[in-house]
Amino acid sequence: MVFDDIDKKLLEYLQSDSKQTNKELSNKLNLSVTAVYERIKKLEKDGFINKYVALVNKDRVDNAFVAFCHIKLIQHTQDYVMKFEKEVTNLTEVLECYHISGDYDYLLKVIVKDMAAFREFVVKKLTSINHIGSTHSMFVINEVKHTTAISF
Amino acid sequence: MVFDDIDKKLLEYLQSDSKQTNKELSNKLNLSVTAVYERIKKLEKDGFINKYVALVNKDRVDNAFVAFCHIKLIQHTQDYVMKFEKEVTNLTEVLECYHISGDYDYLLKVIVKDMAAFREFVVKKLTSINHIGSTHSMFVINEVKHTTAISF
């Protein structure tokens, strides 16, 4: 597929504000509205754009406590790994989960109400998943930067 | 401000798909289109909704290499901290930056082309910021889960 510099620009614009009209985008890209429309549809169809979402302001949400959890599994058989990943994915408190290199196997980003809720989450939900060896938690003191936009 | 269970539901819907029509939302919430419209405008005005964005599929982007970097500062004077945070925020490779508890001061989520580009990033950009003591990097082997939607 063709994926040129205009598409990259377009993706950057849509990543920063998806509510722009095609007319606004056509001005920025020096294209016609139709061309913008067709390029966007193409990017959606070809899976470059996953979805369009509203981003919620964490500061306005009461008691948004964010933590990162390192997790080590006891064993790494395919069974254990797949089961762990499936169960972790189902936890609404887990916003992100990465299989990573290093001392630990996984890094989780978790959001809960407060420290008490975090303790509850670790004890009741996280460590109740079998095969977890050890965990190590870090608490977010301040969110310095957070963007969903990838630069091209 | 009133922020009831309907608003929470509405935010959850908009976080999962912001392109739904007000009519679709009105069906899900058992409200009129006008009521949905007014609630959304209120949530936007009151800052609950930061913005609307397109989420790009990392798998379709050539060579999206993601790493997490722990960073320790040499000193923690207000000057150093603010300068570091400002410079890190300006790096397009840095998607997220958190001031965290624990052995390190900061946790960064970085996206670059490949391992070579990561090395380049660390040597040329990251450690050229003054006052950085030590860094420790972890590489993402697989993204198991990634959502921007907070549950209420």
Next chain:
DNA sequence: GTTGAAACAGGTTCCCC
């Protein structure tokens, strides 16, 4: 908060180059 209608803007389609 609801309904309905009217006005408008934007998305979508089609035909042209």
Next chain:
DNA sequence: GGGGAACCTGTTTCAAC
């Protein structure tokens, strides 16, 4: 592939309840 005009769907505003 891009441009222009017609069409159509959704948003926005307003009235009355």
